[in-house]
Amino acid sequence: MEFCTSSMFSSLVVITIFLPLITADLNSDKQALLDFLAAVPHRRNLNWSSTSPICSSWIGVTCSQDNSSVSILRLPAVGFMGHIPSNTLGKLDSLRTLSLRSNRFNGDLPSDITTLPSLQYLYLQHNNFTGDLPASFSRQLDVLDLSFNSFTGDIPETIQNLTLLTRLNFQNNNLSGSIPNLNLTRLKLLNLSYNQLSGSIPSSLQRFPNSSFVGNSLLCVGGSVVLILLALIILCCCMKKKNNGGSGVLKGKTSGGGRTEKPKEEFGSGVQEPEKNKLVFFEGCSYNFDLEDLLRASAEVLGKGSYGTAYKAVLEESTTVVVKRLKEVVVGKKDFEQQMEIIGRVGQHPNVVPLRAYYYSKDEKLLVYDYIPGGSLSTLLHGTHFSFLSFL
Incomplete structure (x- = not known):
């Protein structure tokens, strides 16, 4: 008690x-x-x-x-x-x-x-x-x-x-x-x-x-972008040397090297005949540059998606494009071109960013899009830049 x-x-x-x-x-x-x-x-x-x-x-x-x-x-x-x-x-x-x-x-x-x-x-x-x-x-x-x-x-x-x-x-x-x-x-x-x-x-x-x-x-942004571009330049030079410098410069939609363009009905989206070391432009594209111009462009990483890295590239003529570098995409040339035709047709929709050009080689695959300023759709919807930009 x-x-x-x-x-x-x-x-x-x-x-x-x-x-x-x-x-x-x-x-x-x-x-x-x-x-x-x-x-x-x-x-x-x-x-x-x-x-x-x-x-x-x-x-x-x-x-x-x-x-x-x-x-x-x-x-x-x-x-x-x-x-x-x-x-x-x-x-x-x-x-x-x-x-x-x-x-x-x-x-x-x-x-x-x-x-x-x-x-x-x-x-x-x-x-x-x-x-x-x-x-x-x-x-x-x-x-x-x-x-x-x-x-x-x-x-x-x-x-x-x-x-x-x-x-x-x-x-x-x-x-x-x-x-x-x-x-x-x-x-x-x-x-x-x-x-x-x-x-x-x-x-x-x-x-x-x-x-x-x-x-x-x-x-x-760091050394990674420089290394990637350097690798692309070395790849391009090696391929050009293998061709003994025989490949011409592709400007816009014109084909070089004396080769003739296949009839458009063979390319459902109006893609011209691919050539080695050439960018392949889609019909209606007004760009006027080649692969070497693209490799010389100043680049800025926009983001990474499940299929690769997207870069903002500013060319010498002040043309700005987005380049998607595909990674770990193992596909034959014919299948790749068919997929590009499908993506090209989808890009004709007014609410889809159109694919303007592509590049194919065994070791490198590039996609070229218009650059749309103002950020990504994810940014506008969610108000954050933590999300990565992806075009595929």
């Missing part, structure tokens, strides 16, 4: 000491949120009230298990407009998740938000934030998504300190300068595409696909 009385007394002492502290923390968080809501115009009514219980009735607010503080704040597409005032959300010391995506916030991002000590997940994509990225971030961050804003300046070197980071997305901003050497071993997803970054890709990040870096015209 004395033991029970002693335990009850101890419990009452603990409650008496710590309950005011818990209440004080929660009231502090509540006031910080009310100050934020009062300072930022918004379209959606959140029904936050100083008289209602914050942990059970406030929209977008989740408290810790003991209801001592706010741990999650999710307010996507609420219609917030303007700046995030300092000393509001930055007072939520126990906040682990903050999602303010798809609003209309602008101006600088307050550093007191990015440095919240418990913050693990920060989603601020699809807003209008400007200025430099904050130099400091919480060391607890697991996900950092600041994509589709208007941030400028360099990527801060301090990102290297976020050793727990698994996802980093800065795509579609106006970031410039070089990419820091982010040796983050836990990082699984990276997207720095469609900025103004320059220089080379650090060795620590070359494990990520090229789609993580596309849209940076001054950024070196």
